[in-house]
Amino acid sequence: MIPPRSQAPEFRRDPVTGRWVIVAPERSLRPMALEGAEPRHRAGREDRPCPFCTGQEHDTPNEVFAIRSPGTSPDSPGWQLRVVPNMYPAVREIGSTEGRSNEGFFQQYPGAGRHEVVIESPHHVANPAHLSDDLFRDVFIAYRERLNAHAADPALQYVSVFKNVGAEAGASLGHCHSQLVALPLIPDLVHQELSGSQDYFMRSGRCVFCDLVRFELAENVRLVTETPHLLAIGAYAGRFSHETWVLPKLHASRYETISDSLAAELAGLMKRLVSALDRVLAEPAYNWFLHAAPLRSPELPHYHWHFELMPRTSRPAGLEWGTGCFINAVAPEAAAVQLREALEGIA
Amino acid sequence: MIPPRSQAPEFRRDPVTGRWVIVAPERSLRPMALEGAEPRHRAGREDRPCPFCTGQEHDTPNEVFAIRSPGTSPDSPGWQLRVVPNMYPAVREIGSTEGRSNEGFFQQYPGAGRHEVVIESPHHVANPAHLSDDLFRDVFIAYRERLNAHAADPALQYVSVFKNVGAEAGASLGHCHSQLVALPLIPDLVHQELSGSQDYFMRSGRCVFCDLVRFELAENVRLVTETPHLLAIGAYAGRFSHETWVLPKLHASRYETISDSLAAELAGLMKRLVSALDRVLAEPAYNWFLHAAPLRSPELPHYHWHFELMPRTSRPAGLEWGTGCFINAVAPEAAAVQLREALEGIA
Numbered sequence: 161m162i163p164p165r166s167q168a169p170e171f172r173r174d175p176v177t178g179r180w181v182i183v184a185p186e187r188s189l190r191p192m193a194l195e196g197a198e199p200r201h202r203a204g205r206e207d208r209p210c211p212f213c214t215g216q217e218h219d220t221p222n223e224v225f226a227i228r229s230p231g232t233s234p235d236s237p238g239w240q241l242r243v244v245p246n247m248y249p250a251v252r253e254i255g256s257t258e259g260r261s262n263e264g265f266f267q268q269y270p271g272a273g274r275h276e277v278v279i280e281s282p283h284h285v286a287n288p289a290h291l292s293d294d295l296f297r298d299v300f301i302a303y304r305e306r307l308n309a310h311a312a313d314p315a316l317q318y319v320s321v322f323k324n325v326g327a328e329a330g331a332s333l334g335h336c337h338s339q340l341v342a343l344p345l346i347p348d349l350v351h352q353e354l355s356g357s358q359d360y361f362m363r364s365g366r367c368v369f370c371d372l373v374r375f376e377l378a379e380n381v382r383l384v385t386e387t388p389h390l391l392a393i394g395a396y397a398g399r400f401s402h403e404t405w406v407l408p409k410l411h412a413s414r415y416e417t418i419s420d421s422l423a424a425e426l427a428g429l430m431k432r433l434v435s436a437l438d439r440v441l442a443e444p445a446y447n448w449f450l451h452a453a454p455l456r457s458p459e460l461p462h463y464h465w466h467f468e469l470m471p472r473t474s475r476p477a478g479l480e481w482g483t484g485c486f487i488n489a490v491a492p493e494a495a496a497v498q499l500r501e502a503l504e505g506i507a
Numbered sequence: 508m509i510p511p512r513s514q515a516p517e518f519r520r521d522p523v524t525g526r527w528v529i530v531a532p533e534r535s536l537r538p539m540a541l542e543g544a545e546p547r548h549r550a551g552r553e554d555r556p557c558p559f560c561t562g563q564e565h566d567t568p569n570e571v572f573a574i575r576s577p578g579t580s581p582d583s584p585g586w587q588l589r590v591v592p593n594m595y596p597a598v599r600e601i602g603s604t605e606g607r608s609n610e611g612f613f614q615q616y617p618g619a620g621r622h623e624v625v626i627e628s629p630h631h632v633a634n635p636a637h638l639s640d641d642l643f644r645d646v647f648i649a650y651r652e653r654l655n656a657h658a659a660d661p662a663l664q665y666v667s668v669f670k671n672v673g674a675e676a677g678a679s680l681g682h683c684h685s686q687l688v689a690l691p692l693i694p695d696l697v698h699q700e701l702s703g704s705q706d707y708f709m710r711s712g713r714c715v716f717c718d719l720v721r722f723e724l725a726e727n728v729r730l731v732t733e734t735p736h737l738l739a740i741g742a743y744a745g746r747f748s749h750e751t752w753v754l755p756k757l758h759a760s761r762y763e764t765i766s767d768s769l770a771a772e773l774a775g776l777m778k779r780l781v782s783a784l785d786r787v788l789a790e791p792a793y794n795w796f797l798h799a800a801p802l803r804s805p806e807l808p809h810y811h812w813h814f815e816l817m818p819r820t821s822r823p824a825g826l827e828w829g830t831g832c833f834i835n836a837v838a839p840e841a842a843a844v845q846l847r848e849a850l851e852g853i854a
């Protein structure tokens with residue numbers, strides 16, 4: 161039997177909760193070099209070369225951004241970092257959200273957007289903690305550059321920037337990379353943070369993240385580490401154990417405005433944090449993701465960009481999927497102690 | 508260093524989103540008979556007997572409910588189904604939520620509640636599809652009985668009823684079982700459904716789930732199967748492929764009111780559905796969970812109890828954790844076709 165709908169990706173909204181889902185049948189074609197039972201860092205399937213390694217530029221779509229040596233040509237060697245469209249996109253570039261449909265009981269519209277991969281090293285480095293400081297910094301510069309590029313398309317509302325490390329965390333290739341999914345809507349969890357922080361601002365006149373920074377510095381029990389302009393803290397109500405958030409000390413809602421020097425400071429901090437996680441949790445699978453103001457926002461007084469670094473230390477089960485209530489088996493204060501001690505041995 | 512907080516479980520609320528998390532350090536002591544790399548159905552660790560098998564009643568806390576042969580004694584053989592407190596509870600019975608604390612920046616209170624295990628067979632059956640029809644029915648009767656028992660404690664607000672099958676779905680023991688976590692609060696996802704369905708009711712004067720039943724019966728593209736009083740449909744905006752919801756055709760918000768005969772009809776339908784999933788997806792890991800009106804609710808005109816059956820067909824990654832937007836790689840209409848075809852071969 162032929163499935164009764166076309167295979168183009170589409171956004172669908174759950175009629176009860178309003179939750180958005182992307183139905184993207186093309187994703188099922190994605191080859192998986194990493195299997196569930198594999199160790200976290202694997203060098204890719206041996207029957208073919210890694211498409212992210214230098215010399216294999218023809219295995220990816222054409223680059224949309226690169227940091228490369230002067231005089232070298234796009235889609236050829238000579239790069240330190242490349243951004244390319246995802247071969248198996250969750251959303252498809254169709255230029256606009258026309259065709260948005262709201263008739264009938266269900267709400268859906270075409271899965272328009274952009275899905276990109278940030279390839280973080282020309283050579284096959286699988287553990288982000290092993291990237292050089294320069295390559296690590298370039299990642300955080302590339303995030304900013306791609307956010308600015310997507311901001312130029314008025315159909316896009318939000319860019320999700322994230323990294324999956326290890327099969328358990330959803331990675332399908334071992335070579336260090338991040339992803340960006342540019343969406344024509346503001347997704348649920350970002351909306352929850354925006355509206356929760358706005359409520360707090362209406363009540364108190366202050367940014368909840370600025371208050372969090374002040375409170376954690378003063379209480380000093382979940383503080384993992386700090387740099388001149390940034391703070392890393394154990395998440396007070398983390399979903400996973402050792403969940404760590406990184407925030408600027410000074411208020412800033414839009415990541416697009418980050419300076420080169422702050423990006424380098426952020427990269428140094430993130431590299432130390434993932435090295436500490438590797439020590440404390442024996443190279444766990446993890447995700448990190450950026451939360452920041454939407455593309456069309458002015459600077460928001462109530463919101464504050466931050467990264468959430470989430471080691472996959474447990475497997476959400478029926479309780480978590482059914483209620484949204486997570487069980488965290490390590491007190492964030494105890495996890496912060498472990499991470500602080502591990503950081504003492506890291507340059 | 509000594510962690511600065513006690514190890515008793517506590518509820519914590521994220522100050523930005525309001526999300527509840529249970530910090531339960533005792534859970535980390537839980538022995539895992541199922542490891543990530545194991546096949547779905549494994550008979551337990553060989554170095555010790557399964558604590559859920561008949562003859563091992565002394566390995567579990569004392570039963571709080573059982574379906575057993577006349578003349579047999581509690582915590583001894585002769586049972587078909589037992590409900591026992593979880594040895595490694597996510598919440599701890601302390602009788603009340605006194606000590607609720609709301610001072611300062613963060614909100615927390617003691618992790619009071621009850622965490623129970625429903626042991627579904629005296630013998631070591633690992634695949635629910637292999638339980639007899641009678642044992643399968645008893646599970647849905649036991650859910651009702653425990654909901655009614657917990658309703659007698661005024662400190663409890665909601666009971667999460669769920670099942671984890673396979674290590675990938677969070678199960679730590681292979682022997683067929685379900686769990687109940689009775690909570691002193693209404694968890695986030697249930698609250699979202701209650702408020703989403705109330706909004707719909709305010710706008711339309713109708714229950715969104717009743718409309719869903721009518722719409723899916725009329726459109727007949729995501730309908731998987733039906734019985735006289737129940738419907739199984741592919742979730743229109745399912746987070747995972749082949750996600751299937753089961754609802755009563757007639758409005759009912761409280762599962763506690765289910766009759767013995769409807770429980771048997773439900774059990775028969777659920778057994779056929781998990782058998783169909785086993786065929787289509789080669790015995791996937793899965794969860795099912797009940798969503799129903801909270802314990803203190805009267806019958807609600809806008810809400811409708813239902814089960815969500817969620818095979819773990821993909822691994823949520825940075826996009827899902829960072830945005831709440833899931834990628835489903837199989838159109839629910841195509842999945843419904845596959846499940847309908849598989850059901851044709853199942854009695």
